[in-house]
Amino acid sequence: MDLYEHQARQLFAEHGIAVPRAEVVDNANAAQQAARRLGGRVVVKAQVKTGGRGKAGGVKPAADPAAAALAARGILGMDIKGHTVRTVMLAEPVDIEAEFYVSYVLDRAAGTFLAIASAEGGMEIEEVAATRPDAVARIPVDPAEGVTEGKARQIAEAARLPLEAAPVLSLLWQVLSREDALLVEVNPLVRTTTGQILALDGKVSLDDNAGFRRSRRGADTDDPHGDPLEAEAAAKGLNYVKLDGEVGIIGNGAGLVMSTLDVVAGCGARPANFLDIGGGASARVMADGLSVILSDPGVKSVLVNVFGGITACDAVADGIVQALETVRLAKPLVVRLDGNNAPRGRAILDARAHPLIQQATTMDDAARRAARLADAA
The missing domain is CATH 3.30.470.20 (ATP-grasp fold, B domain)
Known part of the structure; x- marks a missing residue:
């Protein structure tokens, strides 16, 4: 669990590490009042769980409370690497x-x-x-x-x-x-x-x-303003981590998903997420996974990489086909099935003949196709 900056600073202070005074607010009026309490001159910083805030315009100095309100108004609601800014921290500046x-x-x-x-x-x-x-x-x-x-x-x-x-x-x-x-x-x-x-x-x-x-011990280490896709996935019981790329990835087993991330990166594309469906690939699980990934505006193609074991590949294929009844597939989907009942699973997808679904027999070929499709989008 990643903490917001203001939460990290709070932990630092509790352990005796000196930090400048600061307050966290969620609107411009509150920012103006906080700046007055902090002495007028402040630094206004977006509170999101990602780096690059300064380069994105999410960190601004303010010379007085009115400027702090203006800066907060400009930062709140910003999108920084897929994270919406819902709060800002105002900190007293130091020399x-x-x-x-x-x-x-x-x-x-x-x-x-x-x-x-x-x-x-x-x-x-x-x-x-x-x-x-x-x-x-x-x-x-x-x-x-x-x-x-x-x-x-x-x-x-x-x-x-x-x-x-x-x-x-x-x-x-x-x-x-x-x-x-x-x-x-x-x-x-x-x-x-x-x-x-x-x-x-x-x-x-x-x-x-x-x-x-x-x-x-009652520690409140998080709040409801994390990444919305990660929150949605967690509510659906999915093991999902959002990344900054363009190829959405679904796999069964953390090791296979991590390998898929590496292979996609080796093909010159960037993974958009880590999504492990574990041992289950029911229609509901596939629909939930596809729904979360396709909700990411940065995703340009999706790669499903499954090695059938306890869950057979034909069950995975059935899950994909049934998921298409509830999820609108508007981006290309590359599917690689291997292992238990893989030929039967491929036949099920062939029979569905969805125009946006491609199949590959190896992980390398699937990754190359997904990377190529994302680049062409």
Whole structure:
């Protein structure tokens, strides 16, 4: 579960990390009043669970409360990478002397956590890593030991951060370990002209598997304004994650879906989502999956990649055919069926003879077709 920036900053403050004062509002009048309480001059920031807000015009300085209201009015309702802005955060500005980047992230391959830090904050860390790899320090962190005072100094020295930032590194580890997070990121962490270390922005991803602990202590870590397609899919019991591409993907099994994402990307297209229908591919499941994916305006083609096992391919094909009775298919659909009863499943789709449905016998061919169709749309 990804948190909004204002939720991440709240967690930071609860763990002793200094953040500028801020308020969250959902209309221009409230923004004007909040700006007055914050001293007049503020920064107005869109609250969406995606990056690129600044480039999209979702972060604007305001010199006074009237300008804050105007900025909020312009940002609210914006679409940023498929996320509608429903709230904005107004934060008091600070005078910055230097900007840094710090994060802790789960390193699944190594079975540990990784501290990533750089003295060049305020920009996308991927860009820094690509152009100046020596400017980014990557330090493994043993979760059993955590970030001690000495470990924090080691990370700060490796990344050429000021040593006064070391205590913040320890506190950020507390956020990650005590809040059951998989990612904690601050970009930028700044030193002000008065020497104070502040977290100006925050990104936190919580482990869904530990949700029962948060509910037990009454933690309200989310609100109803997440991505609408993900909310719709969750309501229908679908394992769906929205991405930024143009090829919608449906598969059975997380491993197969992840492989499909990689193959589609290798064909020069971008996946629009992750949707795992698991072991069931009934007409209802297929209709729900297609409905969610086709509701995404960025989707230009859809790829269904199924390996029949417990659920046979003819049942999947029946599900697709029946789903077409309730879902209007207005974009090309490429279907690859393999495994249990695959020939029978292909025959069912051939008999339906829908003009927008193509079949492929291999995953590579299906991905190429889906990518080509998306490019031609």
